[in-house]
Amino acid sequence: MPDDIETTPLPENPATVADLLPHLPVPYHYARQYACVFSQELAERLIAIQEEQPQQFRVTPLPMTDGRFLIRGALLSEVPNGLYGHNFQRLDASRFDEIELAPWAEAVALLPQPDPVEP
Amino acid sequence: MSLASRLPYDHPYAGGYPGIGSQPLPTDADAIDYLTRMATADGAGVEVGVATAVDAFFKDAKESGVFSSIRASCVLAGARTLAGALVPLRGDAPTPYGFVSGDYSRTDGLRDPGGTSYLNTNVRDDDYPQDDFHMAGYSTASGTYMLSSFDSSALSGGGGNAFLCRTSTPFYRSTNTVGFDGLTRSESSRYFVRTQSTTVERADVSAEPVDIPIYAFCRSDAAGNPAAITAIGIAFYSIGTSLDLAALDSHISSYVTAIGAAL
Numbered sequence: 049m050p051d052d053i054e055t056t057p058l059p060e061n062p063a064t065v066a067d068l069l070p071h072l073p074v075p076y077h078y079a080r081q082y083a084c085v086f087s088q089e090l091a092e093r094l095i096a097i098q099e100e101q102p103q104q105f106r107v108t109p110l111p112m113t114d115g116r117f118l119i120r121g122a123l124l125s126e127v128p129n130g131l132y133g134h135n136f137q138r139l140d141a142s143r144f145d146e147i148e149l150a151p152w153a154e155a156v157a158l159l160p161q162p163d164p165v166e167p
Numbered sequence: 168m169s170l171a172s173r174l175p176y177d178h179p180y181a182g183g184y185p186g187i188g189s190q191p192l193p194t195d196a197d198a199i200d201y202l203t204r205m206a207t208a209d210g211a212g213v214e215v216g217v218a219t220a221v222d223a224f225f226k227d228a229k230e231s232g233v234f235s236s237i238r239a240s241c242v243l244a245g246a247r248t249l250a251g252a253l254v255p256l257r258g259d260a261p262t263p264y265g266f267v268s269g270d271y272s273r274t275d276g277l278r279d280p281g282g283t284s285y286l287n288t289n290v291r292d293d294d295y296p297q298d299d300f301h302m303a304g305y306s307t308a309s310g311t312y313m314l315s316s317f318d319s320s321a322l323s324g325g326g327g328n329a330f331l332c333r334t335s336t337p338f339y340r341s342t343n344t345v346g347f348d349g350l351t352r353s354e355s356s357r358y359f360v361r362t363q364s365t366t367v368e369r370a371d372v373s374a375e376p377v378d379i380p381i382y383a384f385c386r387s388d389a390a391g392n393p394a395a396i397t398a399i400g401i402a403f404y405s406i407g408t409s410l411d412l413a414a415l416d417s418h419i420s421s422y423v424t425a426i427g428a429a430l
Contacts, residue, residue: 076269080281104253108264108393110283120283122267131249131267152281 065124066145074124082121083155085148091117097138105131112158121149175202176218177211193222197234201225201256209251216429217245224422231414236301238407239290243276245426252277258406261286261383264393274427275307276402282310285384285396290406292316293376297333299408302381303349303361305419310399313348314406315386316379322348324399332358333373340367345400347416353409361412381406 058078062068065084073079091109098106105126109117127136176193193199198221206212213221221242228234239258246252249271253260265284271277302322304313309326321331325345329337332350340362352358355373359366379387383404385396403419 076267080269104250104260104262105266106262106264108285118283120265120267120279120281122269122279122281123265125269126267156281156283 062149064145064149065147067149068124069141069144072124072128073126073130076122076125079124080120080122081152082124082149083118083152084121084123085112085116085118085150085155086146087116090143090146094119094139097135101135101138103132103134106135107132110159112155113160114158116158118150118155118159121152175199175206175212177214191219191222193218195222195225195229198222198225201254205246205251205254208254209247211247213245213247213251214429217426220422220425220429221245223425224418227418227421228415231411231418233410233415233418236408236410237405237415238295239288240403240405240407241286242403242422244272244274244402244423245430246273249277256405259289261288273430274423276305276400278308278310278398278400279384280398282396282398285382285393287393288314288381288383288404288406290381292319292379292381295376295406295408297373297376298352298355300333300376301349301351301405301407301410301412302332303347303351303403303405303412303415303419304383304401305347305403305423306345306399307402308398308400309343309345310384310397312382312384312386312395312397313399313401314381314383314404316377316381317387317389317391319374319377319379320350320381321386322350324348324397324401326397326399330360330362330369332360332369332371333376334358334371335374336371338367338369338371347420349405349412349415351409351412359412361416364416366412 107119126132237257240256243252249268270279302314306324310324311327313322313324315321318335323329328340328343330350332352349361357370379391382393385393388394
């Protein structure tokens with residue numbers, strides 16, 4: 049979505065994906081401030097949906113050190129009708145309020161540190 | 168059907184003038200096929216300047232002999248959209264995980280600044296013979312891994328310094344910069360690394376390749392899953408049989424320069 053097209057003000061501190069539903073798709077530079085954080089159960093459901101109907105563009109929920117999973121908030125710039133629209137529309141909309149929007153820096157700090165050994 | 172609607176690129180004279188004019192146009196059949204597939208994915212053809220840069224890459228690669236060794240490749244710059252950029256130059260298309268349109272620059276390539284997105288090239292390390300193999304890429308922003316399987320083949324990007332080519336003993340370069348990097352092996356006793364416009368010979372006996380995916384923007388773990396995803400920017404990658412790295416470096420560096428001038 050072009051960043052210069054914005055019809056209604058975007059929430060300053062959205063708590064969950066449900067808060068952004070009326071605004072989707074949101075601009076890339078807004079969306080990338082956030083991480084979508086959710087439970088292992090929802091991560092497994094997301095993977096199952098992708099496997100049921102494989103699409104070209106896919107996501108991998110990344111495990112966090114606290115047991116939850118994250119995907120990048122920037123994906124919200126590509127739904128409901130963009131590159132990830134097909135599988136987004138197959139998600140259970142009633143559970144979007146279970147997907148927390150966390151500030152990117154805070155969420156990514158909870159990813160396991162990469163193995164320092166190269167390669 | 169008008170000429171303009173049939174071209175896989177935009178030409179200012181194609182719609183309303185009987186002659187095309189003196190501007191060079193793509194003529195290589197494989198380049199035109201690639202541009203056509205790209206235009207389908209993009210929803211529109213690219214500009215003539217981009218199209219002629221693509222054409223020059225194909226012609227140069229054929230003339231130098233590297234084209235036949237490029238078996239799985241994407242030019243991640245020049246196309247109008249991310250979907251167009253993921254159209255394979257040769258081989259199967261990669262599968263993107265997490266990339267969005269905002270990550271794509273027509274001149275700088277593909278980069279997730281958060282470092283959580285990657286491509287499965289849909290090539291496995293053992294898809295090519297032990298002693299007939301190459302991997303190459305062009306990085307535009309620093310990151311550790313450009314292309315990598317696990318403990319067999321690895322190509323560092325601008326922020327990494329290790330290279331593997333059918334071996335578990337890395338070659339380490341002394342400084343890290345973005346640009347073209349590649350490795351190739353055509354015999355069991357040695358392989359070659361090209362980085363920072365210099366080709367280095369590495370005496371190292373080859374080992375059997377592994378049945379592990381080759382990822383871009385990260386490496387594989389021992390189980391074949393993506394690991395250590397990095398925020399590297401990549402404008403081109405290629406996997407296939409052994410080739411002349413200096414020639415490929417020249418061709419893709421010229422392409423990146425031409426795209427920068429055209430857009």
